[in-house]
Amino acid sequence: MRYLPLTDTDRADMLGVIGAASVDDLFVDVPKEARLSGAIEGLPLHASELAVERHMARLAAKNLTAGNAPFFLGAGAYRHHIPASVDHLIQRGEFLTAYTPYQPEIAQGTLQVLFEFQTQVARLFGTDIANASMYDGSTACWEAILMAARVTSRGRAVLSGGLHPHYAQVVKTLAKFTRDKIDARLPELTAVPDDAAVISAIDGETSCVVVQYPDILGRIPDLAAIAEAAHAKGALLIAVVTEPVALGLIEAPGHLGADIVVGEGQSLGVGLQFGGPYLGLFGCREKFVRQMPGRLCGETVDAEGQRGFVLTLSTREQHIRREKATSNICTNSGLCALAFSIHMTLLGGEGLARLAQVNHGRAQVLVERLTKVPGVSCLNTSYFNEATLLLPSDAREVVRALAERGVLGGVSLGRLFPGVDGLANGLLVTATETVTDEDIETFATELAGVLA
Numbered sequence: 001m002r003y004l005p006l007t008d009t010d011r012a013d014m015l016g017v018i019g020a021a022s023v024d025d026l027f028v029d030v031p032k033e034a035r036l037s038g039a040i041e042g043l044p045l046h047a048s049e050l051a052v053e054r055h056m057a058r059l060a061a062k063n064l065t066a067g068n069a070p071f072f073l074g075a076g077a078y079r080h081h082i083p084a085s086v087d088h089l090i091q092r093g094e095f096l097t098a099y100t101p102y103q104p105e106i107a108q109g110t111l112q113v114l115f116e117f118q119t120q121v122a123r124l125f126g127t128d129i130a131n132a133s134m135y136d137g138s139t140a141c142w143e144a145i146l147m148a149a150r151v152t153s154r155g156r157a158v159l160s161g162g163l164h165p166h167y168a169q170v171v172k173t174l175a176k177f178t179r180d181k182i183d184a185r186l187p188e189l190t191a192v193p194d195d196a197a198v199i200s201a202i203d204g205e206t207s208c209v210v211v212q213y214p215d216i217l218g219r220i221p222d223l224a225a226i227a228e229a230a231h232a233k234g235a236l237l238i239a240v241v242t243e244p245v246a247l248g249l250i251e252a253p254g255h256l257g258a259d260i261v262v263g264e265g266q267s268l269g270v271g272l273q274f275g276g277p278y279l280g281l282f283g284c285r286e287k288f289v290r291q292m293p294g295r296l297c298g299e300t301v302d303a304e305g306q307r308g309f310v311l312t313l314s315t316r317e318q319h320i321r322r323e324k325a326t327s328n329i330c331t332n333s334g335l336c337a338l339a340f341s342i343h344m345t346l347l348g349g350e351g352l353a354r355l356a357q358v359n360h361g362r363a364q365v366l367v368e369r370l371t372k373v374p375g376v377s378c379l380n381t382s383y384f385n386e387a388t389l390l391l392p393s394d395a396r397e398v399v400r401a402l403a404e405r406g407v408l409g410g411v412s413l414g415r416l417f418p419g420v421d422g423l424a425n426g427l428l429v430t431a432t433e434t435v436t437d438e439d440i441e442t443f444a445t446e447l448a449g450v451l452a
Contacts, residue, residue, distance in 0.1 A: 011023070064403055064406065064408060066079050066272060066408065069406050069407060069408050070406075070407045070408065070409075070435070070438075070439035070440075070442050070443050071408045071434065071435070071439070072366070072407075072408060072409050072410050072429045072430055072431065072435070072439075072443060073408050073410065073411055073430060074243075074385070074386045074410075074411065074428060074429075074430025075164070075216065075386075075411040075416060075428055075430075076137070076164050076166065076167075076216075076242040076243075076264060077264075077266060077272055077275070077278075078243055078245070078266065078267045078272075078385075078430065078432055079271075079272055079432055079434050080245065080267050080268070080271075080355075080432050080433065080434065081433055081434055082269060082270075082271055082339075082343065083343065083346055085342070085346065086269050086339050086342045086343050086346070087339075089338075089342050090335060090338050090339050090342065094109060095109075095110070095113075095335070095338055096335070105308075105309075105310055105311070108308065108309055110334070111297050111309035111310070111311065112309050113337075113338050113341055114132040114133075114295075114297040114309075114334070114337060115297045115298070115299060115309050116341055116345070117130075117132065117133065117337045117338070117340065117341040118130045118131065118132060118296070118297060120340075120341060120344045120345075121133075121265075121281050121282075121283055122283050124244060124247050124252065124281075124344075125239075125241070125247070125252055125253060125254050125258075125261040125263075125281070125283040126251075126252025126253060126254025126255040126256075126258075126261070127254040127258075127260075127261050127283030127284055127285065128254075128283075128284070128285050128286035129283060129284060129285075129286050129289055129292070129296070130281070130282060130283035130284075131282045131283075131292055131293070131294035131295060131296050132294060132295040132296060132297055132334075132337065133265070133279055133280055133281065133282070133294070133333045133334070133336070133337040133340075134262075134279075134280025134281070134282050134293070134294055134333070135280050135333060136264060136276070136277075136278040136279065136280045136333070137167065137240070137242060137262065137263050137264030137265075137266075137278065137279075137280055137281070138164075138166055138167045138170040138171075138264075139170060139280060140262040140263070140264075140280035140281065140282050141163075141167045141170065141171060141210065141238070141240055141262050142170055142171050142174045142175075143262075143282065143293045143294075143326075143327055144208070144210075144238045144260045144262045144282070144284075145157045145171060145175075145180065145207070145208060145210065145238065146178070146180075146293070146326070146327075147260060147284070147288065147291050147292060147293060147326065148207040148208035148235075148236045148238060148259075148260065149178075149180055149207045149208075150291045150326070151207075151236060151288055151291050152207045152208070152234060152235065152236065154205055154206060154207035154234075154235070155178075155179050155180045155181060155205070155207060156180070156181045156182075156183065156203075156205045156206050156207055157171070157175075157180060157181070157182055157183065157206070157207055157208050157209075157210060158183045158185070158198060158201045158202060158206055158208070158209045158210065158235075159171065159182060159183065159184040159185060159210045160185055160193070160198050160209070160210060160211045160212060160215065160221070161184075161185035161186050161187040161188060161193075161194070161197075161198075162187060162193050162211065162212050162215025162216050162217060162219065162221060163184075163210055163211070163212045163215070163216065163240060164212060164216045164240070164242060165216070165416050165417055167212075167240060168184050171184075171210075172184065180207075183201055185197065185198065185201065186417075186420055187216065187217065187413075187417060187420065187423065188422075189217075189379060189388075189390070189413075189422055189423060189426060190379075191219075191379055191380060191381045192219055192381060192382070193215055193217075193219045193220075193221040193222075195221055195222050195225055195226055198211065198221075198226060199225070199226060199229040202229055202230055202233045202235055203233065204233060204234070206230070206233060206235040207235060207236065208230070208235055208236040208237070208238050208259075208260075209226060209230045209235060209236075209237050209238065210238045210240060211223060211226055211237065211238070211239055211240065212239075212240040212241075212242065213239050213240065213241055213246075213250075213253055214243065214246055214250075214383065214384050214386065216416070216428075217379065217380070217387075217388045217413075217426075217428065218380050218383040218384065218386040218387040218388055218428065219380055219381075219382065219383065219388075220250060220382050220383070220384070223237065223239060223253055223256035223257060223258060224256045224257050226257075227256060227257025227258060227259075228257065231257070236259040236260060237257060237258045237259050237260075238258065238259070238260045238261070238262065239253035239254075239256075239258035239260070239261045239262075240261075240262055240263055241253065241261065241262070241263030241264070241281070242263060242264045243264075243267055243384065243385065243386070244263060244264075244265060244267050244268055244281070245267050245268070245352070245355055245356050245359055245385070245432075246356065246359075246384040246385070247352075247356075248352035248353045248354075248355055248356030248357075249353065249356035249357060249359075249360055249384065250384065254283065254285075259284060259285055259288070260282075260283070260284045260285075260288070261281075261282075261283045261284070262280065262281060262282050262283075263280075263281045264278055264279065264280065264281065265278070265279035265280070265281045265336065265337070265340045266278045266279060268339075268340045268343045268344055268347075269336070269338075269339030269340040269341070269342055269343030269344070270336050270339050270340060277333060277335075277336055278333070278336065279333045279336035279337060279339075279340055280333060282294060289313070290313070291326060292313075292326065293326045293327030294327060295311060295313065295314045296311075296312045296313040296314075297309055297310070297311060297312060298310055298311075298312030298313075355433060356384075358433045359384065359385040359431070359432050359433055360384055360385060362385065362431035362432060362433065362435050363383060363384065363385040363386065363387060363430070363431040365431070365437070365440060366387075366429060366431040366435065366440050366443075367380075367383075367387050367389075367429075369440050369441070369443075369444045370389060370429065370440075370443065370444055370447060371389070372444070373444055373447050373448045373451065374448070374451070375391065375392035375451055376389055376390070376391060376392075376447070376451070377389070377390045378390070379426070385430055385431055385432055386428060386429070386430040386431075387428075387429060388413070388426050388427065388428050388429075389410070389426070389427045389428075389429055390425055390426060390427075391425045391426075391427055391451065392425070392451060393425065393451065394412075394414065394424050394425060395410075395412035395413065395414060395424065395425055395426055395427040396412040396414045396415055396424070398412070398427065398447070398450055398451070399411070399412050399415075399427070401450040402443075402446055402447065402450060405446045405449070405450070406446075407442060407443055407446050407447075409427075409429070409443055409446070409447065410427045410428055410429040410430070411427070411428045412424075412426070412427055412428075413426030413427070413428060414426070416428070
């Protein structure tokens with residue numbers, strides 16, 4: 001199909017039907033002074049497709065991309081190797097054109113994949129059940145807070161200072177439209193998370209405590225202690241996982257007392273994708289299933305006794321009356337869920353554990369090498385593949401200087417938490433299986449040069 005499929009004759013026929021002499025007549029209600037009288041200054045006129053492609057390629061070449069430089073960024077979006085078979089399979093027509101089951105029982109293949117996906121997420125999170133996915137990790141976090149409010153009939157949520165600031169911002173924004181009160185703690189540059197401060201914030205009006213695991217600084221909070229304190233006050237514990245590969249090595253949140261576990265599935269099968277689309281993961285205890293947002297696929301047998309899959313629960317506005325809905329998010333990121341499930345299937349349980357071990361090993365080598373640079377130290381006493389370094393100068397300037405030297409050398413805490421005192425010299429660095437020894441040595445050499 002042509003990008004502009006209408007001919008002059010088509011336009012003339014359409015104008016004739018509506019009684020307009022020209023296209024300009026359609027804008028008579030717009031004040032003349034608000035209408036353009038000519039070309040927009042600085043904006044080029046139309047060009048051929050080939051010319052536009054060349055122009056865009058020249059612009060793109062100015063970027064320093066993840067695949068063309070030593071890459072140590074993380075902070076909730078991680079670069080992992082994705083097997084070629086993942087993209088090959090998700091592009092099959094029966095998946096690519098039918099991933100949203102509006103007539104669900106007809107799409108048995110799609111429902112089976114979502115059923116398997118739910119099983120994988122539930123096992124990964126250590127929860128009884130999981131849904132067929134959410135929009136992304138941050139909105140899944142907000143949906144979990146709403147769910148906790150329904151379960152407890154309370155309206156105050158405590159956010160740990162270790163929660164990703166973008167997640168906290170999403171929660172604060174959406175809470176403006178509800179009666180929920182958000183007690184968002186500020187991050188502290190301490191070697192271990194201040195779990196005691198989070199626990200002390202729980203009171204009789206608290207619906208839930210939201211704790212990231214590992215947290216935004218790469219530290220690993222004591223979920224069991226926080227869960228015990230929350231349950232003693234009648235509140236729920238919501239665990240947030242932005243790096244699901246970590247659960248191949250550390251204990252699943254559901255096994256440590258988390259009532260609801262949410263997170264971002266981008267690390268497995270999806271890729272960085274210029275910031276989206278991403279994949280929200282959501283699991284919880286079975287007793288809360290009817291308060292869980294999203295969709296739930298189940299297994300059954302048909303009239304002939306054959307195995308089949310059905311859409312068991314669907315609590316979105318798209319399917320049921322608005323006042324009965326638990327969520328107004330009208331997507332389950334089906335294609336990304338498929339990619340996640342394929343990647344998880346290729347790995348298997350043992351493969352995920354080995355991948356997690358490689359990630360942690362890479363991070364250990366990275367931290368050990370960078371802390372040999374004069375003036376650099378590591379904040380963390382424990383971490384997975386992400387840790388916070390303390391620099392002798394403002395990390396924002398260091399990150400810019402490293403980029404000019406061809407190294408994508410981490411995320412400055414001052415950029416993540418603008419306006420929060422005491423974080424300017426913090427640098428969050430990440431190492432995955434994609435990082436080589438040469439990358440690490442280049443990072444260390446350039447960092448030493450910048451700090452000299």
